[in-house]
Amino acid sequence: MDMICFEDVTFAYEKENMVLDHLSFSIKEGEQVGLIGANGAGKSTLMKAMLGLISYEGHIYVDGQEVKPQNYAAVRKTLGYVLQDSDNQMFMPTVFEDMIFGPVNYGMSREEAEKRVEETLARMGLLHLKNRHNYKLSGGEKRMAAIATILAMEPKGMLMDEPSTALDPRNRRRLIEVLNELPVTKLIATHDLDLVLETCDRVLLLDDGKIVADGAAGEILRDKELLERHNLELPFCLAGVRIK
Amino acid sequence: MNKTEKALREIQAMDELAAMDSPIHRLAPLAKLLVTVAYIFVTVSFSKYDMTGLLIMILYPVAGYQFSLIPVYTCFYKLRIVLPLVCAVGIFNPFFDRGIVMTLGTISVSGGVISMLTLLMKGVFCLMASFLLVATTSIEEICHALRQFHVPRILTSLLLLTWRYVSLLLEQVSIMTQSYHLRAPGQKGIHVSAWGSFLGQLILRSMDRAAALYESMELRGFHGDFYYAGQKKMTAASWMYMVVWIGLFILMRAYNLPQILGSLFV
Ligand SMILES: Nc1ncnc2c1ncn2[C@@H]1O[C@H](COP(=O)(O)OP(=O)(O)O)[C@@H](O)[C@H]1O
Ligand SMILES: [Mg+2]
Numbered sequence: 001m002d003m004i005c006f007e008d009v010t011f012a013y014e015k016e017n018m019v020l021d022h023l024s025f026s027i028k029e030g031e032q033v034g035l036i037g038a039n040g041a042g043k044s045t046l047m048k049a050m051l052g053l054i055s056y057e058g059h060i061y062v063d064g065q066e067v068k069p070q071n072y073a074a075v076r077k078t079l080g081y082v083l084q085d086s087d088n089q090m091f092m093p094t095v096f097e098d099m100i101f102g103p104v105n106y107g108m109s110r111e112e113a114e115k116r117v118e119e120t121l122a123r124m125g126l127l128h129l130k131n132r133h134n135y136k137l138s139g140g141e142k143r144m145a146a147i148a149t150i151l152a153m154e155p156k157g158m159l160m161d162e163p164s165t166a167l168d169p170r171n172r173r174r175l176i177e178v179l180n181e182l183p184v185t186k187l188i189a190t191h192d193l194d195l196v197l198e199t200c201d202r203v204l205l206l207d208d209g210k211i212v213a214d215g216a217a218g219e220i221l222r223d224k225e226l227l228e229r230h231n232l233e234l235p236f237c238l239a240g241v242r243i244k
Numbered sequence: 245m246n247k248t249e250k251a252l253r254e255i256q257a258m259d260e261l262a263a264m265d266s267p268i269h270r271l272a273p274l275a276k277l278l279v280t281v282a283y284i285f286v287t288v289s290f291s292k293y294d295m296t297g298l299l300i301m302i303l304y305p306v307a308g309y310q311f312s313l314i315p316v317y318t319c320f321y322k323l324r325i326v327l328p329l330v331c332a333v334g335i336f337n338p339f340f341d342r343g344i345v346m347t348l349g350t351i352s353v354s355g356g357v358i359s360m361l362t363l364l365m366k367g368v369f370c371l372m373a374s375f376l377l378v379a380t381t382s383i384e385e386i387c388h389a390l391r392q393f394h395v396p397r398i399l400t401s402l403l404l405l406t407w408r409y410v411s412l413l414l415e416q417v418s419i420m421t422q423s424y425h426l427r428a429p430g431q432k433g434i435h436v437s438a439w440g441s442f443l444g445q446l447i448l449r450s451m452d453r454a455a456a457l458y459e460s461m462e463l464r465g466f467h468g469d470f471y472y473a474g475q476k477k478m479t480a481a482s483w484m485y486m487v488v489w490i491g492l493f494i495l496m497r498a499y500n501l502p503q504i505l506g507s508l509f510v
C-alpha cells in the first residue's frame with residue numbers, strides 16, 4: 001500500500017515562481033527514500049505540503065487519507081516531521097518535557113510516555129541530555145534531541161529535513177544506525193549524499209520543483225553527470241578524495 | 245554578553261526556577277493560582293489611607309519565598325526594570341492630596357504621602373506575589389490550571405504563546421545586535437539609520453519563528469489543551485494551603501490585625 005502519494009501537486013509562494021511543479025510520485029509503506037536536491041530545490045516545501053502546512057493545488061494522500069483540514073490530525077499523527085531548524089522544533093524548557101509533549105497529546109498516559117522517552121533516549125545514547133535545558137544545548141545536541149522527540153512519538157512514517165546538518169561524525173554515525181534499525185517508512189531530505197547512500201534504497205532527485213530522477217539509490221548516486229547537472233556532487237565515498 | 249542577551253537568560257531562567265523542587269513547587273497549580281488571585285484582589289482592595297492594615301499582607305510573600313526556597317532578592321533583581329515603574333505610580337499624590345491625616349511627633353503627614361506609600365506597597369506586594377507564582381509554577385501548569393477553571397482555550401493558548409513569544413523576540417534582538425556589532429566594531433548602540441530595517445526585520449523574524457513554533461506544536465498534536473502539564477493533583481496539602489491562606493487574607497482585610505495586636509499590649 002502507498003504510504004505517501006502525490007497527484008499533480010503544484011505550489012508557489014509567489015505567483016511566478018513555481019516551487020512544486022506538477023509533482024506526481026508515490027512511496028510505499030516501509031520504503032526508505034532519499035529526497036535530494038540543491039539548496040532551494042523545494043525539498044522542505046514538499047514536506048510541508050504533506051503535513052498540510054501550506055495550501056497547494058492537486059492531491060496528496062497519506063496512509064490512504066487525503067491531506068485536508070479535517071484529516072490534518074490523523075495525517076500529522078501518522079507522519080513525524082523533523083524540522084530543518086531544531087530551534088523551531090524545541091519549545092519546552094527541557095529535553096524531557098519536549099519529548100513527553102507529543103505522546104501525551106496523542107492520549108498516552110504520563111507514565112507510559114515517560115517510559116517511552118527513557119527508552120528512546122537510551123536507544124540514541126542521549127540519556128545525558130534528558131534533563132538539560134533546550135536553550136543550553138549545542139547545535140548538534142539540539143538536533144539529536146529534536147530527532148528523539150519525533151522518534152518518541154513512534155510515527156508510522158518519518159519525514160526528516162536535513163537531519164545530519166550540525167552533527168559531528170559520532171552523532172552522525174549514531175543517527176545512521178538509529179535510522180537503519182527503524183523499520184518505518186522514511187523520507188529524508190538532504191544534500192548529504194553519503195547519508196542517503198547508507199540509509200536509503202530509493203532516491204528522488206528534485207530540481208526546481210520537478211522530480212528529475214527517481215530510482216535505486218545505488219544507481220542515481222553513482223551518476224556523476226546527472227548529479228552535477230543538478231548542482232550536486234558524487235558522494236565522497238564514491239568520488240575518491242583529493243588531498244590538497 | 246550584551247544587555248538583551250542577559251535579560252533573555254534571566255527570563256529563560258524563570259523556567260529553571262519553576263522546575264525546582266520545594267513544598268510550594270509541589271502544590272497543585274490551581275491552588276497557587278487561586279491564592280495569588282485572591283491575594284492580589286484583597287491587597288488592592290485596601291483603602292488608600294489604610295497603611296497599617298496593609299502592612300500585614302506582607303506575610304504571604306515573605307512566607308511564600310521562605311518555603312519555596314527562592315531568595316526574595318531574586319525577585320527584586322529580576323524585576324529591577326519594572327520596579328521603578330511600580331514605585332513611581334503614586335509619586336504625584338503628595339502634591340495633590342495635602343490634607344493632614346496623621347502626625348508623628350512634630351511631623352505632620354499628608355494624605356498624599358500616605359496614599360503614595362500604600363500604592364507603592366500594593367504594587368510591590370502584588371509584584372512579589374505574582375513573581376512567586378511564576379517562579380514556582382511553569383507556564384504550562386498555569387495554563388492548565390486556568391483551563392480547569394474554564395478559561396477559554398483561546399486565552400490560555402494566547403498566554404502561553406505570549407510568554408514564549410517574549411523570549412523569541414529577545415532572542416532575535418540578541419542575535420541581531422550581535423551580528424550588527426560584529427560588522428560595526430567600535431559603534432555604541434545601533435546607528436539611527438539602521439533602526440527602521442532593524443525593527444522591521446526583528447518583527448518579521450520573530451513572527452516567523454513564532455509561527456514555526458506553533459506549527460511544530462500542532463504537528464505534535466497540540467489543540468489548546470495542556471494534558472502534558474497536568475500531573476500535579478489537588479492534594480490535601482493543596483486544599484489546606486488554599487483554604488488557610490484565603491481565610492487569612494479575609495481576616496487580614498476584615499480586621500486591622502496590627503492595631504488589634506497593638507491594643508492587646510497597650
Ligand atoms: N516563506 C517563503 N516565502 C517565499 N519563498 C520561499 C519561502 N520559503 C521558501 N521559499 C522559496 O522556495 C524555494 C524552495 O525552498 P525550500 O523548499 O526551502 O528549498 P530546500 O528545502 O530544497 O532547500 C526556494 O527558492 C525558496 O527561496
Ligand atoms: Mg530545506
